[in-house]
Amino acid sequence: MTEVLQPDQHYEAGPGDAATDYGRVKREGLDTTHGAILYLEDITVSFDGFKALNKLSLDISVGELRCIIGPNGAGKTTMMDVITGKTRPSSGNAWFGQTYDLTRMTEYDIAHHGIGRKFQRPTVFEQHTVFENLEMAMKTNKRVRPTLFFRLGSEQKGKIEEILKLIRLQGQERRLAGLLSHGQKQWLEIGMLLMQEPQLLLLDEPVAGMSDAETARTAELLNELRGKHSIMVVEHDMAFVTEIALDNKVTVLHEGAVLAEGRMQQVQADERVIEVYLGR
Ligand SMILES: Nc1ncnc2c1ncn2[C@@H]1O[C@H](COP(=O)(O)OP(=O)(O)O)[C@@H](O)[C@H]1O
Numbered sequence: 001m002t003e004v005l006q007p008d009q010h011y012e013a014g015p016g017d018a019a020t021d022y023g024r025v026k027r028e029g030l031d032t033t034h035g036a037i038l039y040l041e042d043i044t045v046s047f048d049g050f051k052a053l054n055k056l057s058l059d060i061s062v063g064e065l066r067c068i069i070g071p072n073g074a075g076k077t078t079m080m081d082v083i084t085g086k087t088r089p090s091s092g093n094a095w096f097g098q099t100y101d102l103t104r105m106t107e108y109d110i111a112h113h114g115i116g117r118k119f120q121r122p123t124v125f126e127q128h129t130v131f132e133n134l135e136m137a138m139k140t141n142k143r144v145r146p147t148l149f150f151r152l153g154s155e156q157k158g159k160i161e162e163i164l165k166l167i168r169l170q171g172q173e174r175r176l177a178g179l180l181s182h183g184q185k186q187w188l189e190i191g192m193l194l195m196q197e198p199q200l201l202l203l204d205e206p207v208a209g210m211s212d213a214e215t216a217r218t219a220e221l222l223n224e225l226r227g228k229h230s231i232m233v234v235e236h237d238m239a240f241v242t243e244i245a246l247d248n249k250v251t252v253l254h255e256g257a258v259l260a261e262g263r264m265q266q267v268q269a270d271e272r273v274i275e276v277y278l279g280r
């Protein structure tokens with residue numbers, strides 16, 4: 001039976017719904033017993049015969065923060081399009097845990113089952129306040145089951161507070177989103193994604209266009225999210241990637257496939273990587 005909330009009731013938190021819930025790595029219903037949250041296997045995407053992805057294989061472990069680097073046109077955004085159901089591969093497999101075949105799901109279902117994506121440009125509601133933006137994001141979270149008369153309970157307010165702190169917008173919640181700096185809008189959008197409690201977060205060039213100070217704070221933010229979500233970050237900014245990759249695996253894409261994988265220092269020293277990156 002579907003539970004319907006009455007107008008003067010607020011959503012009651014269930015087990016595991018603590019205010020720290022944005023920190024959930026995986027929720028029930030997703031089988032990750034083999035350790036990976038995402039498996040891409042031999043994915044090929046052709047645009048009129050041109051292979052934007054060419055037998056790309058890659059997997060992300062539960063709780064991993066994986067950086068993907070690679071020159072322009074390497075296929076990084078196309079890979080995110082495949083994972084989110086925006087583009088169908090012409091061949092290959094894409095699995096979310098062992099449970100969901102992403103090649104057969106709609107974009108809506110994929111988002112609903114816990115893959116959150118941040119596009120390059122911020123898409124916040126400029127005419128609304130920071131707080132309202134986060135509130136709206138929460139209301140579209142299907143797990144909260146809001147009604148027309150949905151009201152925020154203390155649990156939800158606590159969660160918004162927590163996210164405001166994380167995204168460095170505490171004290172700015174009454175400002176119109178349209179008045180924020182570019183970097184602040186990007187953080188707000190990350191906050192909106194976190195309100196949806198994604199299990200896998202995809203960030204496409206999150207620091208593009210940010211000031212150096214904003215870039216440094218974004219690195220801090222991602223370091224705080226480490227281990228609380230599985231995260232894939234596509235980025236050009238090498239200094240930024242070094243800050244968040246630490247000793248973890250970095251993947252280099254080139255011509256639609258994995259060119260190299262390893263620690264940042266290893267891939268940066270790899271001759272093939274230097275060649276494609278510097279265009280020599
Ligand atoms: N819808 C499309 N139609 C035709 N070609 C495309 C389309 N989307 C991407 N491409 C091409 O696929 C390649 C990979 O693009 P993209 O995934 O955006 O690379 P990246 O994000 O690594 O810069 C590029 O050569 C790009 O021009």
Ligand SMILES: [Mg+2]
Binds near residue numbers: 076077078
């Ligand atoms: Mg791109």
